[in-house]
Structure formats: structure tokens, C-alpha cells
Amino acid sequence: MIYSSELIKGTLKTIVLKMLEDNTRMYGYEMTQRVKELTHEKIQITEGALYPTLHVLEEDGLVTTELEYIGKRARKYYSLSPQGKTKTKEKVSELADFMDTMKFLLDIKTQSA
Amino acid sequence: MIYSSELIKGTLKTIVLKMLEDNTRMYGYEMTQRVKELTHEKIQITEGALYPTLHVLEEDGLVTTELEYIGKRARKYYSLSPQGKTKTKEKVSELADFMDTMKFLLDIKTQSA
DNA sequence: CAAAAGTACATAAGAATCTTATGCATTATT
DNA sequence: AATAATGCATAAGATTCTTATGTACTTTTG
Numbered sequence: 001m002i003y004s005s006e007l008i009k010g011t012l013k014t015i016v017l018k019m020l021e022d023n024t025r026m027y028g029y030e031m032t033q034r035v036k037e038l039t040h041e042k043i044q045i046t047e048g049a050l051y052p053t054l055h056v057l058e059e060d061g062l063v064t065t066e067l068e069y070i071g072k073r074a075r076k077y078y079s080l081s082p083q084g085k086t087k088t089k090e091k092v093s094e095l096a097d098f099m100d101t102m103k104f105l106l107d108i109k110t111q112s113a
Numbered sequence: 114m115i116y117s118s119e120l121i122k123g124t125l126k127t128i129v130l131k132m133l134e135d136n137t138r139m140y141g142y143e144m145t146q147r148v149k150e151l152t153h154e155k156i157q158i159t160e161g162a163l164y165p166t167l168h169v170l171e172e173d174g175l176v177t178t179e180l181e182y183i184g185k186r187a188r189k190y191y192s193l194s195p196q197g198k199t200k201t202k203e204k205v206s207e208l209a210d211f212m213d214t215m216k217f218l219l220d221i222k223t224q225s226a
Numbered sequence: 227c228a229a230a231a232g233t234a235c236a237t238a239a240g241a242a243t244c245t246t247a248t249g250c251a252t253t254a255t256t
Numbered sequence: 257a258a259t260a261a262t263g264c265a266t267a268a269g270a271t272t273c274t275t276a277t278g279t280a281c282t283t284t285t286g
Contacts, residue, residue, distance in 0.1 A: 005123075006244090027264095029262060039217075042214055047263085052266085071252070073262070092219055097116075098120050099215060101152050105152070118274070122272065161276085162273055165273090184281075188235085189234085
């Protein structure tokens with residue numbers, strides 16, 4: 001089972017930031033694999049969604065990049081900037097708060113389910 | 114504090130269906146007020162987002178409508194169809210599952226926060 | 227009692243974000 | 257040798273939301 005795509009909307013940026021908080025640096029492809037693995041395939045980040053998001057984070061100054069070569073193949077590592085670290089804490093706690101609120105909404109009258 | 118709009122994306126349809134499951138019938142404006150009240154203003158559903166969503170639910174056969182007049186003012190009540198009831202259970206349990214997964218992702222290495 | 231605020235519907239242009247498809251190139255596996 | 261995996265990227269189109277606007281009735285307030 002894979003979550004319907006609409007659910008994941010709006011959380012991608014936060015997921016990326018959170019992973020970078022935990023791993024100091026990661027590259028794009030690695031992120032797609034990590035999320036897949038951590039969620040037992042339930043969340044699949046597509047490259048078409050990820051790369052534009054990473055570029056926006058960079059434009060916004062939340063991440064910095066380093067290009068490295070493994071043999072002849074390029075890898076672009078992303079790390080949180082100081083502003084990125086602050087932003088990550090904000091986004092993560094907002095999402096946690098939001099999920100508590102949503103859980104409350106979903107639990108009303110249907111404590112069983 | 115109001116949640117950033119991107120967070121709410123993708124959950125609106127589920128919220129609406131869930132409210133209709135709990136209340137047998139509601140009208141649009143009522144839904145906006147109910148959510149605002151239940152979430153202490155943290156989630157504000159705008160009419161520009163809600164009405165098109167309701168129309169889609171109707172087109173998809175998940176809800177039925179009844180028009181009523183309070184004096185001269187029209188109210189459009191929405192109720193779940195049988196398919197809507199089934200769909201609601203699916204959507205609600207998917208969202209609950211998704212939130213557990215997200216919580217797991219956010220808790221990694223940052224059990225404090 | 228007039229003005230403002232609230233109730234109640236609706237649509238439409240534009241923005242944001244994601245999907246799907248495609249492209250290129252290198253490296254590992256079968 | 258062919259296929260799959262790694263690794264980046266972009267672009268057209270779809271979806272969904274924001275913001276603005278419009279209409280009209282009803283209630284509250286100064």
C-alpha cells in the first residue's frame with residue numbers, strides 16, 4: 001500500500017529538512033531511498049517532486065550544496081544552513097502539532113475504527 | 114497560530130467526509146465554522162477551497178444534497194451516500210496510518226524537541 | 227434606522243506543488 | 257551484452273488551494 005499522493009502534498013519540504021537535520025548531509029537520490037526504506041515503501045518520493053523542492057530550499061538559503069564525484073558520476077550533497085536549522089525546528093514542530101490536531105478531528109465519535 | 118496552508122492540502126476532502134460521518138448532514142458554511150471551532154482557529158477552511166471540493170464530492174457520488182430555505186436564504190445540506198460512507202472509512206484510516214508514519218519519521222533522533 | 231458584520235452560496239484567475247514523462251550519463255548486475 | 261540501478265535534471269499538464277470578487281439575505285450595533 002502506498003499513500004495517495006494528495007496526502008503527501010505539503011509535507012515533502014518538512015520531510016527533507018528533517019532528514020537533513022538527522023544526517024548532516026545527504027544527496028537527492030539517497031533521500032528517496034531513505035524515505036522508502038523508513039516507511040516500508042509507503043511513501044515514495046518521486047524525483048520530479050524532490051529535485052525542484054531541493055532547488056527551492058537552496059534558493060531560499062535553507063540548504064547549501066557540495067558537488068562530489070564518485071568516479072565520473074556527480075553527486076550533489078545537501079546540508080542545512082543555520083537558517084535551515086531554525087526553519088527545520090519550526091516546520092517539524094508545526095507538523096507535529098498539526099498531526100495532533102488532525103488526530104483529534106479523526107477520533108471524534110469514532111474512537112473504535 | 115494558523116497552520117501553513119500547504120499542510121492542510123490533501124486533507125480537506127477527508128476532513129469533510131469525516132464531519133459528515135459524525136453529523137449525518139451539514140451545510141458548507143457550517144463546516145467552516147465547525148472546523149474552526151474544533152481546532153481552536155488553527156485550521157481555517159476557506160470557502161474558495163471548500164465549495165469546489167463539495168462539488169467534486171457530489172459529482173463523484175460520495176455525497177447527496179438537499180436545498181433548504183431559512184427564510185429566503187438558501188442552505189445546501191450535504192449527506193454521505195452509501196459509497197461515501199465506505200470511502201470515508203477508507204480515507205480516515207489511510208490518514209490515520211499516514212500520520213503514524215509521519216510521526217515516526219519526525220521522531221527519529223529528535224525524541225526530545 | 228442605517229451601517230456594519232455575519233450568514234450562505236458561488237466562481238474565477240493565478241500560484242503552488244505534484245505527477246508523469248522524458249532525457250542524459252555512469253555503474254553494477256545478470 | 258543487456259538490463260537494472262544510480263544520479264542528476266527539466267517540462268507539460270493536472271490538481272488543489274489562495275485570493276478576490278460577486279450576490280443576497282439577516283442580524284447586530286451605534
